[in-house]
Amino acid sequence: MIRHAELEEFSWSVRRQELWNRCRRSYFLHYYAARGGHDQFADSELRRIHEMRSLLSEKSYLRRLIAMELRNKFYLPHEEENPEFPEHVPRLSFAVMSRFNREFRRMLTGEFQRDHATPMLNTLYDNFTSASEIKARLDRQLSQMLDALESGVWAMLFRSRFLHRRPIDSPLKVAIGHLACFVAPIIAFQERGILSIVANGKTDSTALLLRYYAMNQLHIAPQNVHTLELIPEEGILKESGIELNIGHTLREIRNGAADMLNAIRPSGDVAIDDFPPNLNSCSDCNFRFFCN
Ligand code: SF4
Numbered sequence: 118m119i120r121h122a123e124l125e126e127f128s129w130s131v132r133r134q135e136l137w138n139r140c141r142r143s144y145f146l147h148y149y150a151a152r153g154g155h156d157q158f159a160d161s162e163l164r165r166i167h168e169m170r171s172l173l174s175e176k177s178y179l180r181r182l183i184a185m186e187l188r189n190k191f192y193l194p195h196e197e198e199n200p201e202f203p204e205h206v207p208r209l210s211f212a213v214m215s216r217f218n219r220e221f222r223r224m225l226t227g228e229f230q231r232d233h234a235t236p237m238l239n240t241l242y243d244n245f246t247s248a249s250e251i252k253a254r255l256d257r258q259l260s261q262m263l264d265a266l267e268s269g270v271w272a273m274l275f276r277s278r279f280l281h282r283r284p285i286d287s288p289l290k291v292a293i294g295h296l297a298c299f300v301a302p303i304i305a306f307q308e309r310g311i312l313s314i315v316a317n318g319k320t321d322s323t324a325l326l327l328r329y330y331a332m333n334q335l336h337i338a339p340q341n342v343h344t345l346e347l348i349p350e351e352g353i354l355k356e357s358g359i360e361l362n363i364g365h366t367l368r369e370i371r372n373g374a375a376d377m378l379n380a381i382r383p384s385g386d387v388a389i390d391d392f393p394p395n396l397n398s399c400s401d402c403n404f405r406f407f408c409n
Contacts, residue, residue, distance in 0.1 A: 118150055118388070118389040119386050119387070119388045119389070120149040120150065120152060120386065120387050121385055121386055121387075122381040122385055122386065122387045123381075123385045125152075126297060127297070127374070127377070127378060128290075128296075128297040128298060128299055129296055129297070129298045129299075129370055129373065129374045129377075130298060130299040130300070131300070131318055131320050131322050131323060133148065133377070134322070134370075134373045136148075137373065137376070137377055139395065139398045140394060140395035140398045140399075140402065141380075141392035141393050141394075141395065142389070142392050142393060142394040142395070142404070142408065143395075143402055143403075143404050144377075144392060145387065145389055145391075145392035146166060146170065146404050146407065147170050147404075149387045150163075150389065151163070151166045151167040151169075151170040153167075154166055154167020154168070154170070154233070155167055155233050155234070157231065165407070166404075166407060167233055168229070168230070168233060168242070169242075169403045169404050169406070169407060170403065170404075171229075171233045171234075171237065172237055172239040172242050172403045173236055173237065173238055173239065174239055174240075174401065175238055175239075175240060175251075175254070175255060175258075178236060178238055178255075179255065179258060179259060179262065179349070180317055180347075180349060181236075181317075182213060182216060182217060182220075182259075183209075183213060183259075183262060183263075183266070183349045184303045184317055184347065185216075186209060186212045186213045186216060187209060187266075187271070187274075187303060187304070187347075188287065188303050188304055189212065190207055190209060191274065191275070191282060191304045192284060192304070206271070206272050206275045206276065207275070208267065209263060209266060209267055209271050210260075210263040213259065213263060214259065214263075217255070217256075217259060220235070220236055221252060221255070223235055224236070224237055224238060224241055225241075225248055229242075238251065239401075239403055261350070262349040262350055262352070264352075265349065265350065265351055265352025265353075266349055266352045268352060269351070269352025269353055270347075270352055270353055270354050271352070274304070274306075274315075277306045277308070281306045281307055281308050282305075282306050283305040283306055283307050283312065284305075285302050285304070285305040285314065286302075287302050287303065288300065288301045289301070289302055289326075289327075289330060291326045291327075291329050291330045292333075293326075293329065293367065293370060293371070296370070296371065296374055298326055298370065300316065300318075300322075300323055300326040300327060300330075301317060301318075302314050302315065302316045302327060303315045303316060303317065303347060310341055311341055311342075311343055312331055312335065312337050312341060312342050312343070313342075313343045313344075313345060314327045314331070314343070314344050314345070315345045315346075315347050316344065316345070316346060316357075317346070317347060318346065318357075319346035319355065319357040320357070321357075321358055321360075321361050321362070321366045321369075322366055322369065322370055323344065323357065323358070324344040324357050324358025324361050324366075325358070325361060325363060325366045325367065325370070327342065327344050328342045328344070328361075328363075339363075343356060344356070344357045344358045345357065380392065394408060
């Protein structure tokens with residue numbers, strides 16, 4: 118299998134680096150082999166690779182669901198309310214649970230087969246566990262997370278004055294020199310000169326990219342930026358990048374990107390044989406049916 122690499126601009130992300138480190142074959146399948154598979158009229162093998170690429174683990178689905186609804190509520194328009202102080206803390210659980218029930222129904226009706234942009238769980242796709250078992254498990258986990266959030270950090274976040282909330286794109290493109298990078302913040306707010314950015318990740322690379330964004334786009338010095346990881350399972354925010362070594366992390370990102378770009382042949386092609394499988398990583402890989 119051979120694809121042409123330069124059809125899309127190369128960009129670096131934590132997710133891309135993780136796949137690269139974990140199994141080169143899965144990296145190839147995810148970033149190159151699946152291209153074009155979103156098209157309903159693509160051939161069946163390409164459609165299937167793209168389907169596998171789009172599957173979500175239960176943990177990442179739940180985290181994504183909560184992050185999306187938390188972001189929606191945090192940035193809701195507030196024209197009819199006091200512009201400075203929220204009057205009450207809205208429940209997060211209603212919005213999250215209704216979205217979950219809606220999306221789970223769609224998963225069961227196979228909407229994902231028609232539109233790969235709709236979420237689908239890898240456990241449902243595998244068909245090894247009954248749908249009702251999966252639903253019950255996710256219901257339980259979601260309720261625990263929502264209890265933890267509503268009695269924890271959600272109330273604190275929502276009490277921040279509307280005037281202090283800062284819109285931020287997600288995903289967010291951050292340029293390091295000529296290298297385009299992507300990171301996915303959830304929300305941002307700024308009080309007493311300190312910009313706090315909440316994200317799902319806790320890596321130093323995430324902290325670095327968010328500081329780069331703040332410095333280059335908002336002109337806020339890195340020491341005035343706090344990056345926080347949302348841990349919905351515990352209902353808390355945890356500061357990330359506390360021991361960030363900017364030079365070291367920058368080198369890691371640049372070297373990682375250089376390794377990935379070096380895997381492209383001089384002709385601009387990428388070939389599956391240049392990306393060896395790592396059989397130690399197969400147990401929870403989305404592509405295991407393809408590889409087998
Ligand atoms: S199934 Fe294993 S070898 Fe194949 S892509 Fe996944 S991790 Fe790599």
